[in-house]
Amino acid sequence: MYAAPFAFTAEQEGLRAEVRELLHGDAVQRELAGLRGLRPQPLPRAAYRALGARGRLAPDWPVRYGGLGASLAEAAVVAEEMALCGVPDSARVNTIDNAGRTLLAAGDDRQKAAHLPAMAAGETLCCVLYSEPGAGSDLGALRTRAVRDGQGWRLSGEKCWNVGGHAADYGICAARTGGGASRYAGISVFMVPLRDGGVHIEDVPGVIPEMFQRMVLDGVRVPDDALIGPCGGGWQIVNDALTLERTGVYLYGRARRWLDLLDRLGAVPRSDERAVRLSEELAAARLLAWDCVARLASGEEATAEAAEAKWWTGELASRVARLAWRTRPAWEDRCREGGARGADPAAAELADALCEAPALSLAAGTSEMMLATVASALLDPARPDDGPVPPDGTLGDAAEAVV
Ligand SMILES: Cc1cc2nc3c(=O)[nH]c(=O)nc-3n(C[C@H](O)[C@H](O)[C@H](O)COP(=O)(O)OP(=O)(O)OC[C@H]3O[C@@H](n4cnc5c(N)ncnc54)[C@H](O)[C@@H]3O)c2cc1C
CATH class of the missing domain: 2.40.110.10 (Butyryl-CoA Dehydrogenase, subunit A, domain 2)
Structure with missing residues (x-):
């Protein structure tokens, strides 16, 4: 029987449940429903602040800078759960994963103290x-x-x-x-x-x-x-910060969410052969993404693994979006007020997804460049062989290595 290469700890499952509960709060849900279909789409500030006020926006940051002192695995749990809950994520990626991580890795104490707490709280945003x-x-x-x-x-x-x-x-x-x-x-x-x-x-x-x-x-x-x-x-x-963005965890979450929306709208039921196949591929993509997170959390250099995960999850998310595009006669009239069956937030979110999808294989490095990175790593004889990750199969241990 197939065994997953890792397991989440009870604490990580607890964090996931907590984040889901915060994102399902009334204020956040109202905000999310209100921003669908708007151009430019407003940033989900209530969602970021709800997480930030409890140290959940940047859980891997030290407590003194507004985090929980946890590891990159916990940060990935939050990113994945935000995607699964349909929260637009680019401001978090830019602020926490890029600017914040750059400051954490290379800034001095004064720079960190000046910027990180407000970023972790969801108050200061970066591009x-x-x-x-x-x-x-x-x-x-x-x-x-x-x-x-x-x-x-x-x-x-x-x-x-x-x-x-x-x-x-x-x-x-x-x-x-x-x-x-x-x-x-x-x-x-x-x-x-x-x-x-x-x-x-x-x-x-x-x-x-x-x-x-x-x-x-x-x-x-x-x-x-x-x-x-x-x-x-x-x-x-710059490269170290980008590697984190490329783990693919968030891209997996988006694709899984879109497939679930297609089921919810009755356009492509879960039992549909196309949905079954994509679900299986998504499960595999998730393993790839989390394998990459685990490597990074245990301090491994994982540029090629991240490129592979970004390429695969990005391309897979694009395929889910293509299915949404082909089946749009079944749901698109529900995007707008006054449509035959009135506005449906799920349809409006799916319409936004179609606008976002073309960017998935471009942003944070194009698919061609990800493949080029993988190819150079394969051709480099000095690169050590891959071993199983993490040490005893738990992300918790990987987490401890970097706390
Ligand atoms: C939604 C979105 C958000 C973005 N957000 C930001 C942001 O916040 N900040 C920011 O600075 N940038 C951002 N970008 C820019 C993004 O990083 C670039 O679009 C990306 O790096 C590609 O660069 P380019 O658009 O100049 O295309 P080019 O580099 O000109 O590439 C054009 C095409 O040629 C291919 N190509 C190029 N070189 C090679 C090669 N050596 N081998 C094979 N194929 C190659 C590419 O894969 C691509 O298909 C964003 C892009 C998108 C789509």
Whole structure:
């Protein structure tokens, strides 16, 4: 008989139940129902605050910074449960997984104390300023520059595809501070304030429910302590933070949710052969994603595993969305008030999913780039063989290793 390679601890199951209960609270459910179909889709602030007030938004962060002092496995439990409950997640990913984790890994004590508690509470939001016209998959081609200006820095350049930039308090920005032996040397990471008018922010309409922004930094001055981590050492920081976003746990959760919505709407019942097959593949994808979480939680380097998990879960979620698209005559008239059977929140959520789906194989690294990462790892003879993870099959042990 097949045995799962890991088991959740009682504490992790407890955390999952608690998060689900918080997200099913009246205020959060009202908020979620109200944001479906709106463009740009408002951020689910009530949901983030409900979790943040109890340390559940960033459970792996130290208690003094607003977390629970738990591990990455607990963070993944929260991310997965948010997806399964239909909570839009890009602001959490940008704030907690990207900006927050960058600060935790590379910031000094003062920077951490200044920013992390409000981020963990869901009060301060961040966006990610990495991509540029001409520097997306190939981030090493980025041209935004930061030059020394007295005690601070001046940043100049153009950033694009910055989801959530209109509502963010800070942008975590990659900029060139110098040259070096390779094009990846000399990149640094800055925490750029976005509320004081220094950065020109422009909406870029697109199909995704949340709006894209384009940002122009025209000699924007930031203080010295906006620099996070070593000057010129940003490449590693950026990549480490992205690896976490690529575990695929959230993508699995979205796809599972969409399949459940199709069942709830009677469009593709659970017993339908297509749903059965996709459910089986989703169960396998979940194992892949959690295997990756376990590796990261135990401190392993897992760039290739994360790329594999991101590729597979992203492509699978796209296939679930394609099924929703093909079966839309069975549910789309229920998206709008005044439709034949009136508005149905499940139908409205599925319509949003169709707008989100094309991005799944692009955001956080395209499917082609994920496959290229896997291929390079396979071709690298120095890479050690994979062993079973985690030590005795529990995520709890993996968790303890990093607390
Ligand atoms: C929904 C969404 C949200 C995003 N949010 C943010 C954000 O908040 N902040 C941010 O900075 N960026 C964000 N991005 C940008 C995202 O990271 C880039 O779109 C992505 O890295 C691809 O870059 P690009 O769009 O410039 O495409 P390109 O890099 O120009 O790629 C175009 C095509 O060529 C393929 N390709 C490129 N190079 C290779 C290669 N070497 N081998 C094989 N194929 C290749 C790609 O796979 C792709 O299909 C977001 C994107 C999306 C879709």
